[in-house]
Amino acid sequence: xxxxxxxxxxxxxxxxxxTNLADALAATGLLANGDVVCVTQKAVSKAEGRVVHAxxxxxxxxxxxxxxxxxxxILRQRGPLRIVETHHGFVCANAGIDRSxxxxxxxxxxxxxxxxxxxxxxDRLRHRHGLGVAVIxxxxxxRAWREGVTDVAIGVAGIRAIVDLRGTRDWSGTELRVTEVxxxxxxxAAANLVVDKAAGTPFVRIRGIDxxxxxxxxxxxxxxxPARDLFR
Amino acid sequence: xxxxxxxxxxxxxxxxxxTNLADALAATGLLANGDVVCVTQKAVSKAEGRVVHAxxxxxxxxxxxxxxxxxxxILRQRGPLRIVETHHGFVCANAGIDRSxxxxxxxxxxxxxxxxxxxxxxDRLRHRHGLGVAVIxxxxxxRAWREGVTDVAIGVAGIRAIVDLRGTRDWSGTELRVTEVxxxxxxxAAANLVVDKAAGTPFVRIRGIDxxxxxxxxxxxxxxxPARDLFR
Numbered sequence: 001x002x003x004x005x006x007x008x009x010x011x012x013x014x015x016x017x018x019t020n021l022a023d024a025l026a027a028t029g030l031l032a033n034g035d036v037v038c039v040t041q042k043a044v045s046k047a048e049g050r051v052v053h054a055x056x057x058x059x060x061x062x063x064x065x066x067x068x069x070x071x072x073x074i075l076r077q078r079g080p081l082r083i084v085e086t087h088h089g090f091v092c093a094n095a096g097i098d099r100s101x102x103x104x105x106x107x108x109x110x111x112x113x114x115x116x117x118x119x120x121x122x123d124r125l126r127h128r129h130g131l132g133v134a135v136i137x138x139x140x141x142x143r144a145w146r147e148g149v150t151d152v153a154i155g156v157a158g159i160r161a162i163v164d165l166r167g168t169r170d171w172s173g174t175e176l177r178v179t180e181v182x183x184x185x186x187x188x189a190a191a192n193l194v195v196d197k198a199a200g201t202p203f204v205r206i207r208g209i210d211x212x213x214x215x216x217x218x219x220x221x222x223x224x225x226p227a228r229d230l231f232r
Numbered sequence: 233x234x235x236x237x238x239x240x241x242x243x244x245x246x247x248x249x250x251t252n253l254a255d256a257l258a259a260t261g262l263l264a265n266g267d268v269v270c271v272t273q274k275a276v277s278k279a280e281g282r283v284v285h286a287x288x289x290x291x292x293x294x295x296x297x298x299x300x301x302x303x304x305x306i307l308r309q310r311g312p313l314r315i316v317e318t319h320h321g322f323v324c325a326n327a328g329i330d331r332s333x334x335x336x337x338x339x340x341x342x343x344x345x346x347x348x349x350x351x352x353x354x355d356r357l358r359h360r361h362g363l364g365v366a367v368i369x370x371x372x373x374x375r376a377w378r379e380g381v382t383d384v385a386i387g388v389a390g391i392r393a394i395v396d397l398r399g400t401r402d403w404s405g406t407e408l409r410v411t412e413v414x415x416x417x418x419x420x421a422a423a424n425l426v427v428d429k430a431a432g433t434p435f436v437r438i439r440g441i442d443x444x445x446x447x448x449x450x451x452x453x454x455x456x457x458p459a460r461d462l463f464r
Contacts, residue, residue, distance in 0.1 A: 003237070004239075005235065006422070149412065149413055149414065161380070189421035197411060231377065
């Protein structure tokens with residue numbers, strides 16, 4: 001029987017530019033080999049200094065400027081909402097720029113390379129702390145066609161973002177067809193269920209995933225090529 | 233600390249038309265008050281007789297016919313793939329028609345009213361078996377912009393599909409903005425992580441969700457109104 005356990009990792013400290021997230025995670029004593037650790041975009045962006053502070057009277061102008069700088073192109077616009085394609089290829093609202101949990105006159109930008117962020121945390125946990133875990137950097141995105149936001153993976157290390165079950169046969173012998181499952185997004189969504197938005201929980205531990213899912217990949221592999229995308 | 237446990241519920245029997253899923257779930261002895269039970273579309277469709285059998289030489293024609301009957305409109309088409317809007321309003325590939333796990337020359341259709349299916353299971357668990365649980369009917373859908381499929385909620389009972397955190401303030405006092413979280417989809421995604429696709433695991437139990445999420449709603453509330461949808 002497969003069983004998964006998902007817990008919010010309590011973290012009392014404040015994350016600032018330069019905070020080493022791997023050391024902070026190791027210090028909790030709550031990780032073990034084979035765990036998946038989800039780290040919020042907000043935690044990573046703060047630690048990497050991807051936070052912009054602006055005087056109140058300049059805030060709107062700085063937000064506009066940041067949105068243009070972070071976007072490869074704007075796909076749709078309605079009122080203040082702009083759905084853009086970021087330089088990473090992610091399609092999301094306002095280029096992932098976010099004012100929550102960073103203080104009143106500040107906003108956060110997405111990490112420059114969230115796969116690299118995930119890899120840095122994973123590598124340090126392994127080499128400095130002897131912990132073999134997979135790392136997923138998560139963010140909260142809207143979707144087409146469906147109301148409500150869900151968390152998705154924007155960076156991964158040590159885990160296959162998409163697990164290809166194509167060609168696997170089910171018990172009745174029929175060939176499974178559309179079964180490339182984006183387990184990284186499903187893990188990110190699962191992690192969001194234990195997050196306390198008000199407290200800004202930065203870390204979630206997932207224990208019990210299928211061992212065959214560990215391996216190298218990239219959250220870029222989740223980005224559908226625009227040419228293959230029927231809705232871009 | 234918030235903690236969630238997700239387990240596949242072992243089920244040995246075969247689900248056929250007329251199988252009572254609530255009785256089958258209760259018989260496992262694995263449910264308790266406050267649990268969320270995820271039931272796959274495939275299990276519900278089989279139990280409700282939403283499976284079409286066809287002689288091999290007629291299969292393609294019957295699939296085409298079913299696709300037209302199940303679709304309100306076709307949004308995109310490429311090769312054999314048609315992205316449609318179903319009569320429920322769901323946007324998905326081939327109207328959710330699926331040949332896996334139903335036997336060689338058969339295919340399943342989505343339940344006519346998956347919210348009603350979820351409610352029937354929930355009501356019977358409560359009134360016949362004294363178990364107060366929430367029920368989510370799940371299915372595997374593709375997405376715009378992102379590769380890989382994930383599980384989503386197509387029917388819900390006893391749980392708020394979307395939890396509105398708008399206006400909640402985070403610790404720094406900034407008003408949270410886009411924080412209507414589709415917890416039903418996140419729970420469905422989480423459940424898919426313990427499913428054995430080859431075995432066709434029909435039931436997953438999730439224990440430990442926030443008590444404030446229980447309540448009445450509908451998976452129809454997840455469907456974005458076409459007029460509000462920038463990508464339809």
